[in-house]
Amino acid sequence: MADPDWTLYRALLAVLTEGSLSGAARALGQSQPTLGRQIAALEADLGVALFTRSPAGLIPTEAALELRPHAQAMAAAAAALVRAAIPDVDGQGVVRITASEVVGGTVLPPILAELREANPRLQIELVLSNRNDDLLRREADIAVRMARPTQGALYGRKVGESEVRLFASAGYIQKHGQPTDLMDRTGHTVVGFDHVPAYAGGVVANFPIMREIFDVRSDSDLAQLAMIQAGVGIGGCQVPLARRLGLVPVLADAFSFPMEAWVVMHEDLKTSRRMRLVFDALVEGLRVFLSEAD
Amino acid sequence: MADPDWTLYRALLAVLTEGSLSGAARALGQSQPTLGRQIAALEADLGVALFTRSPAGLIPTEAALELRPHAQAMAAAAAALVRAAIPDVDGQGVVRITASEVVGGTVLPPILAELREANPRLQIELVLSNRNDDLLRREADIAVRMARPTQGALYGRKVGESEVRLFASAGYIQKHGQPTDLMDRTGHTVVGFDHVPAYAGGVVANFPIMREIFDVRSDSDLAQLAMIQAGVGIGGCQVPLARRLGLVPVLADAFSFPMEAWVVMHEDLKTSRRMRLVFDALVEGLRVFLSEAD
DNA sequence: GATCAGCCATTCAGTATTGAATAGCAGCCC
DNA sequence: GGGCTGCTATTCAATACTGAATGGCTGATC
Incomplete structure (x- = not known):
């Protein structure tokens, strides 16, 4: 109903991240009763129950979880302001x-x-x-x-500009040899995305980039690269980076994705x-x- | 130095938008001395002078103006939180x-x-x-x-999908006739952007979309449309919208920009x-x- | 099963914050 | 120039808020 003081949002975020009033109080350099009162005030202002009290801490309600990203946005903006x-x-x-x-x-x-x-x-x-x-x-x-x-x-x-092409480690090539065709992957392992990001989607060289074509999947590009380096399989990598890391080009001219x-x-x-x-x-x-x- | 209470950011934003402590106090439902103290506290915490006091109000320093967008981001997030x-x-x-x-x-x-x-x-x-x-x-x-x-x-x-094509009002066409060539605009007026936005940039049908080709410029698409409707000149408009408004197609097939x-x-x-x-x-x-x- | 650690709610005194009132100042209008 | 309006700074009493201390609770640990 009444729009809450911004301090209360900060309290909410602290309790959500710390999991308890006491923890939030420690994090904010305040006391546990203060945090308790602030959360109660926020609940009263918004007219929504935010936590169910428990002896182990506060359990956030669904409503509180929905508010969290907004409170985080406020915190990020506050930090940026301080930096500025x-x-x-x-x-x-x-x-x-x-x-x-x-x-x-x-x-x-x-x-x-x-x-x-x-x-x-x-x-x-x-x-x-x-x-x-x-x-x-x-x-x-x-x-x-x-x-x-x-x-x-x-x-x-x-x-x-930086091209993404296919690479593998020297060890992998030694063991499995160079694949002859992009479409025929028998005997080879392809490393790629779990959830294909929008920018990487689409069809490249008749090669539809989608989840199913990958044998080993991770959404972390770091993990992907580490797996390629470790000889797990073939994967996409930016050319200058692959060069620096000593990776071996695979199907050099068949696949190229410009970025x-x-x-x-x-x-x-x-x-x-x-x-x-x-x-x-x-x-x-x-x-x-x-x-x-x- | 010390990271300020979030209430102070709210006070800062209110003073920036209202232009005075008194105004900000009215807007926030608080008193002028309170706002004055909060601004002073924020200045002390950040170690930066935010306003130069004057009898007509507070004049923000350059530093305060740089903080403004961040405070606005916080306010937007707070409003979104309340809605949520x-x-x-x-x-x-x-x-x-x-x-x-x-x-x-x-x-x-x-x-x-x-x-x-x-x-x-x-x-x-x-x-x-x-x-x-x-x-x-x-x-x-x-x-x-x-x-x-x-x-x-x-x-x-x-x-x-919606195509942007060129249109003009019936009155304009009656007076100036249909242009015969896209490149030759003598005797015609072209309405377009002041600052061409990224999405509209590029070359369409050998037609480089840039500031200079427009004779009447506005960054407001509403103003552009109003000018086209008023017979000021030829301009881009989405096809279904132009149809609804009864605009006349110009060089129908020569120019098309898909969106x-x-x-x-x-x-x-x-x-x-x-x-x-x-x-x-x-x-x-x-x-x-x-x-x-x- | 007893102990301990960690948590929340409540109380109460102390503090810090607030706001009404006032004074002082600059600009505007008649 | 006088009166008016709107602004900031300051004072001071009242209020609201804070935090230390305490009690009660649950769950983990030995």
Whole structure:
């Protein structure tokens, strides 16, 4: 009924994540009775029961679980606000970057190393996630992603193109040999997605990319790559990365999936010096990395 | 330094939008001294000056303006949370829809009329905006848009395809006649974008869509349509809509720009009954509308 | 089965926050 | 220039909120 004080949302999120009033109180640096009262107040304001009390803690109702993502969105925005409030003097402050697990784990570290070397007072937070919506959820300031940004509020720069082709480890090829045909996979193992993401869907070289064609499936690109490296099977990998890792091309010309590499940030952040600094460093570093493929 | 209480963010946003402590206090149902203290506390916590006090009100510093979008994101999430907290019994509650100005102003009203007729206790909020990121900013629950959703957290359903072709009013054609060639526009006026959005960019039928080719420019699709209707010039319009409005096709087969129509919502909201209700009604209504073109 | 750890609800004193009232200031209109 | 309006800063009493302490409860552990 009455719109609740924002503090109450924070309390709700803390209780949901900690699982108890006491835990939430510890996390927020407050007392357990306070949290209890705040949750009660929120329930009264919204007119909905949020938790069923139990001696082991609070069990969230279905209603509370539905509210959770919204409270998390608030928390993400609050964190972004605090980051944005850091005075923007040269090469100082916090910048939060998101990238896929593979890119963040392989390509970015050397780029960030150089950046930190040049700007020791710059703090970097790296969020590895395969969700493409981190920026708009304000869970990061800058994103490295493999798709053109479609949202108007985002400012992006294309840093190059990168083909995904098929690769396997040298050991795997030694054991199983090169497959002769893309369609005939007998005797071979193909590593791929559990849930095929939208950007990867479709038909490539008469090869319908769908769940069923994969013999070993994971939605983590990191896990996929690790399995390819370990000789589990054949899988897709970006060419420059495969080259760096010493993987062996499979059916070299039969399969190619082009991707665009982008560095993206909020329009809001364009004016910030440190954001620009990191943005430009990422653009430059990725350009170099992608051009190594030639 | 210390991370501020969320109430302070709310105070910040209120002062930014109202322009004064007193105004913000009225808006929030609090007193002016309270708001003054909260802003002071926020400045102390963040270590940044947010406003310069003046007898006419508070003038935000550059820092405060940079924080504003984040605070707005929090407010949007809070509003979405409150909406989500409304008990989800059949055909009751609030649903917030976003669409472009033209679609929201022409296509949706009859659909929503029927929906309301069938569910009198359902409340509809319609946000007309040409920003494509409303959903992720949680400024709306359901979006009608002309592009495939690319973000993972969104659930979308394609309701059909709609071609954009060139049209003009009957009066305009009477005065200026039909142009004979797409490239030769002498004696004709072309209505289009000021800032060409990403989805409309590119080359269509050897026709590079860019700012310079337009003689009358607006970023509001509503204004564009109004100008076409008023006989200002030739412009792009979706075929079924143009048909409904009685516009005259121009260079009928020379120019065609295909668009997909989608209804999109958050994955989170899929389980909500009233969201489903509105979602399905929009899908059905738009399907009918788009099929009228055949 | 007794002990212990962890949790929530309640009480009560202390504190921190709030708001009404007031003073002071700048700009606008007659 | 006088009167008016709207704004901020400050004071002070009243209120609301907080947290330490306590009791009661359940479930795990030995």
